[in-house]
Amino acid sequence: xxxxxxxxxxxxxxxxxxxxxxxxxxxxxxxxxxxxxxxxxxxxxxxxxxxxxxxxxxxxxxxxxxxxxxxxxxxxxxxxxxxxxxxxxxxxxxxxxxxxxxxxxxxxxxxxxxxxxxxxxxxxxxxxxxxxxxxxxxxxxxxxxxxxxxxxxxxxxxxxxxxxxxxxxxxxxxxxxxxxxxxxxxxxxxxxxxxxxxxxxxxxxxxxxxxxxxxxxxxxxxxxxxxxxxxxxxxxxxxxxxxxxxxxxxxxxxxxx
Amino acid sequence: xxxxxxxxxxxxxxxxxxxxxxxxxxxxxxxxxxxxxxxxxxxxxxxxxxxxxxxxxxxxxxxxxxxxxxxxxxxxxxxxxxxxxxxxxxxxxxxxxxxxxxxxxxxxxxxxxxxxxxxxxxxxxxxxxxxxxxxxxxxxxxxxxxxxxxxxxxxxxxxxxxxxxxxxxxxxxxxxxxxxxxxxxxxxxxxxxxxxxxxxxxxxxxxxxxxxxxxxxxxxxxxxxxxxxxxxxxxxxxxxxxxxxxxxxxxxxxxxxxxxxxxxxxxxxxxxxxxxxxxxxxxxxxxxxxxxxxxxxxxxxxxxxxxxxxxxxxxxxxxxxxxxxxxxxxxxxxxxxxxxxxxxxxxxxxxxxxxxxxxxxxxxx
Numbered sequence: 001x002x003x004x005x006x007x008x009x010x011x012x013x014x015x016x017x018x019x020x021x022x023x024x025x026x027x028x029x030x031x032x033x034x035x036x037x038x039x040x041x042x043x044x045x046x047x048x049x050x051x052x053x054x055x056x057x058x059x060x061x062x063x064x065x066x067x068x069x070x071x072x073x074x075x076x077x078x079x080x081x082x083x084x085x086x087x088x089x090x091x092x093x094x095x096x097x098x099x100x101x102x103x104x105x106x107x108x109x110x111x112x113x114x115x116x117x118x119x120x121x122x123x124x125x126x127x128x129x130x131x132x133x134x135x136x137x138x139x140x141x142x143x144x145x146x147x148x149x150x151x152x153x154x155x156x157x158x159x160x161x162x163x164x165x166x167x168x169x170x171x172x173x174x175x176x177x178x179x180x181x182x183x184x185x186x187x188x189x190x191x192x193x194x195x196x197x198x199x200x201x202x203x204x205x206x207x208x209x210x211x212x213x214x215x216x217x218x219x220x221x222x223x224x225x226x227x228x229x230x231x232x233x234x235x236x237x238x239x240x241x242x243x244x245x246x247x248x249x250x251x252x253x254x255x256x257x
Numbered sequence: 258x259x260x261x262x263x264x265x266x267x268x269x270x271x272x273x274x275x276x277x278x279x280x281x282x283x284x285x286x287x288x289x290x291x292x293x294x295x296x297x298x299x300x301x302x303x304x305x306x307x308x309x310x311x312x313x314x315x316x317x318x319x320x321x322x323x324x325x326x327x328x329x330x331x332x333x334x335x336x337x338x339x340x341x342x343x344x345x346x347x348x349x350x351x352x353x354x355x356x357x358x359x360x361x362x363x364x365x366x367x368x369x370x371x372x373x374x375x376x377x378x379x380x381x382x383x384x385x386x387x388x389x390x391x392x393x394x395x396x397x398x399x400x401x402x403x404x405x406x407x408x409x410x411x412x413x414x415x416x417x418x419x420x421x422x423x424x425x426x427x428x429x430x431x432x433x434x435x436x437x438x439x440x441x442x443x444x445x446x447x448x449x450x451x452x453x454x455x456x457x458x459x460x461x462x463x464x465x466x467x468x469x470x471x472x473x474x475x476x477x478x479x480x481x482x483x484x485x486x487x488x489x490x491x492x493x494x495x496x497x498x499x500x501x502x503x504x505x506x507x508x509x510x511x512x513x514x515x516x517x518x519x520x521x522x523x524x525x526x527x528x529x530x531x532x533x534x535x536x537x538x539x540x541x542x543x544x545x546x547x548x549x550x551x552x553x554x555x556x557x558x559x560x561x562x563x564x565x566x567x568x569x570x571x572x573x574x575x576x577x578x579x580x581x582x583x584x585x586x587x588x589x590x591x592x593x594x595x596x597x598x599x600x601x602x603x604x605x606x607x608x609x610x611x612x613x614x615x616x617x618x619x620x621x622x
Contacts, residue, residue, distance in 0.1 A: 062266070079271070086576065087266035102265075107575065116434060119348035122355060123340040142340050143333025145273035146351050152435035154270050154574045163333035218575070222434060236262065240515075243262030245269075245578015 050132040050227075051170050052197040053184070054207055054215075055106050057232035059191035062087050062104035066183035066192065073171060073182035080157045082168040083108035083183050088243065105237050106191065108183070109134060109155035109168035110218065110226030117147035117156060126165065132197070132227055133172050136165050152219050153226075170194075197227065207231075264577040272570040272582055275589050277331035280597040282426055282562045283455070284324035285358075286448065287555070289419040290456020291317035292365060294482070299372050300412050308475060311372070311617040312463040313456065318369045319604045320459070321362050327597045328358075330588075350429040357425050361418025368411035375401050376612055386611070394611050423449045430565065437511040438569045443497050450493060451558040454486035454536075458554030461547035467618035473546050475618075480544040483554055487537035490557075494530060515572050519579060525564055532557055 062085050070076060070083045088103045111134045118126050118134070125140035126147050136147075141164040148156045148165060159166035171181035179185070184194040195204030208215055208229060216233040217226040236242070291313040297303040298310025329335045341355035378401020380386060381394035427445020434440045457479055464476050500506040501513030516522035536553040544550055571580045584590045 064266075079268075081268055084268055085266065086264065088577070089263040089265050091261035103262075119346075120351065120432070122346055122349040122352035123344040124346045125340075125344075140340060140344060141334065142337045144331070144351060145333065146349070146429075148273040149433050149439075149570075150435055152574055154576070157270065158273055158333050240573065240575055241262060241264065241577040243264055243577035244260065245264055245267075245573070245576060245580070 046196070046199070048198055049196040050198045051111070051175065052132065052195065052204060052227040052229065053108075053111075053170070053181075054193040054204055054211075054229045054231065056191045056193065056207075057105060057230055057234075059189040060085060060104045060106055060187075061189045061191075062102065063188050065186045065188050066106060069182040069186035070168070073174070074169075075161075076166075077159055077161050080159065080166070082155075082166070086237075086241075088237070088241065103234060103237060105233075106183075107153065107155070107218075108228060109151075109170075110153055110224065110228040111168075111170060113225035113227060114223055116150045116152060116222070116224060120146045120150045122146060131175075133170050134167070135169055135172065136167060138162065138164050141165050152222055152224065262577060267576045269576070269580040270570075270573065271580075272567060274566055274570065275331055275593065276563075276567070276584070276591075277327045277589075277593050277597075279559070279562045279566050280327040280594060281324050281331060282448070282566070283559050284320045284327060284597070284601070285422060285426065286452030286558060286562070287455045287459050288317045288320035288324060288365070289361065289422055290453040290558075291320065291459055292415060292419050292456070293453065294456055294460050294479075295368075295372075296412065296416070297478075300409060305475070305478060308467070308618040309460060309464065309479060311376075312467060312614060313460040314369050314372060315605075315608060315612070315614070315617055316456070316459040316463055317365060319601055319608060321365050322604050323597060323601045325358060325362070326600055327593075330593060350425050350432060354422070354425040354429060357418060357421040361415060361422045364411055364413075364415030364418045368408065368415045370397075371404055371408040371411055373612060374398050375403050376616060377401060380612060380616060385613075390611065397611070423452065435574055436569055436572070437508065437515050438572060439565065441497065441509050441512050442506070443493055443500075443509070444565070446493055447490070447497070447561065450486055450490045451561045454483060454490065454554045455558030457483045457486060458551040458558070461551030461554070463614060464618065465546050465548045465551065467614045473544065476544070476547045479547065480540045480550070483550060484537055484540040486554075487533050487540065490533050491530065491537065494533070521579075522568070525568065529557065529560065529564070532560075 064085050067081060067084050071081070074082060076082055084107055086105045086107055088105075089100045090103050092098055092101050111128075111132055113128075113132075115126075115128060115134050118128060122144060123140050123142055125137045125142070126134065127137065128134050143158060143163045143165065145158055145165065148158060151167075156165055156167045158164070171179070171183075174181060180194055181192075184192040193204050193207055195202045197205060197208075199205055211229075211231050214231050216230045216238060217228070218230070218233075219239050221239075294313035295310045295317060298306030298308070299314065329338055332338065341352065345356075346352040375398075377394045377398035381391045381398060381401075384391075386394055424445065427448045430439045430448075431441065431444045461476060461479050461483070464479065497509060498513070500509035502510075504510045516526075532553060536550050536557065539545070539550045539553070567582055571582050573580060586592065588596070
């Protein structure tokens with residue numbers, strides 16, 4: 001069952017182009033009523049929509065449900081990720097009463113307004129759509145991986161099944177069907193809020209406006225103008241993290257033929 | 258390293274520019290470096306350079322013909338290479354490069370043919386080739402005439418192409434702001450200097466194996482050229498380090514900050530500086546036959562590219578620590594490197610079967 005079929009009319013009216021898992025949960029009591037009515041889209045993409053995402057790090061529990069949902073939805077090959085929740089163990093000051101805490105940071109393509117991946121592409125295969133999505137034209141991509149190098153967020157990879165550059169599409173195919181991106185729909189803590197940045201009444205815009213100075217983006221100094229925003233972003237994690245690295249090191253080049 | 262933060266869940270991103278890319282940048286660098294050495298003897302008719310320049314041109318040709326194969330292999334969709342010409346994208350240095358390469362190689366092949374035509378005609382008639390090969394040499398010589406005007410024009414095209422290739426190969430890497438180690442204004446200069454040194458090194462090796470007893474004596478201009486490139490490389494390296502240490506250039510400082518904490522990177526830096534200094538000293542004081550310094554110069558050119566490309570991709574853009582690259586044995590790794598070497602050898606054998614290095618090395622043709 002998808003949100004297209006179950007989203008209550010009230011929720012749609014209140015927030016026509018913004019939604020999160022929490023909205024969905026709030027609407028649960030009226031599912032039955034909604035289910036018998038005509039299907040309504042959870043996301044009403046209007047002409048002039050500009051999609052964006054807000055990640056409320058304080059609500060992320062690091063369960064990686066988004067990671068798995070994305071892999072399932074987009075057939076992401078083994079060892080590659082369009083989104084992942086980077087997880088860190090952080091030493092606490094003595095006064096905290098416990099030796100270490102956990103910090104989690106969901107990462108994905110930032111669908112930048114000034115994307116460094118686009119000008120480097122030698123064949124014009126990567127582009128930014130009017131609705132804000134940064135996409136790859138798979139028919140044109142030569143798999144040179146220049147965009148993979150240019151992305152400061154490590155959001156791109158070479159898909160070894162297709163031999164082309166690949167990345168998060170904000171689940172563009174789901175948006176066209178009026179559905180939320182898979183990672184948003186599955187987020188247990190309601191940490192990912194997705195919607196139309198051009199809709200001032202939408203939940204995304206309201207939450208962004210309410211966040212004030214606590215609204216951050218990753219690597220702001222690069223001027224990439226990300227359209228994925230964060231609340232609760234610890235500055236130590238906004239750029240390259242200074243710490244001890246992870247151990248997991250999948251390498252699939254050359255291993256698939 | 259900040260021990261108070263430990264990354265517990267993340268994924269290491271694999272290298273996306275493979276050893277093929279290293280091979281391409283190495284070979285094309287050697288090619289334009291050696292091409293420049295061909296000019297004093299062939300275009301400038303400078304005394305003592307005729308043999309050197311013809312051997313350098315042979316090296317430039319072999320490397321130039323092998324390089325694009327490595328470049329194509331680095332694409333994950335090599336069959337779509339024509340997209341580069343179908344969808345020109347002026348904002349991309351790589352797109353420009355796809356046009357600069359044919360300019361350089363077209364000019365180089367024409368220049369080499371015009372330079373070697375008279376030699377091919379001589380080779381066809383002096384009885385050292387089998388009748389079939391002699392016929393081939395005669396056909397390729399196409400009369401064996403010396404066309405000075407055409408030669409100069411072809412050399413000019415190749416020179417412009419070489420400059421453009423040197424420019425784009427440096428800029429293509431330098432503009433990647435996401436990788437601070439690459440995003441340093443001195444990188445194109447370092448690529449060009451090591452390419453020149455590699456070109457000299459390759460020519461020294463060809464000279465050494467040309468079968469001439471006076472190889473060392475005839476190589477003196479090369480020893481000097483190599484010493485100059487090494488001195489300049491050390492100077493630029495020192496400037497790079499100073500800009501980083503003093504913070505005068507924030508981009509260099511950031512690049513230095515990324516690698517300085519790593520013992521492996523410090524060792525690499527000492528190795529690079531040490532081998533360059535050793536090559537400089539040997540070239541000035543103990544050049545010997547040129548074999549050792551030639552190998553050292555080529556090793557430095559290759560190591561520099563390996564370190565920049567593969568080492569650079571071992572530095573996470575967002576994650577903590579460093580990724581560990583292990584060279585795969587298959588076509589994306591060792592086999593690719595060996596295969597490129599094999600292609601080089603095959604091209605070398607094919608060309609020197611018609612034009613032996615001993616003939617190229619003769620001072621008077």
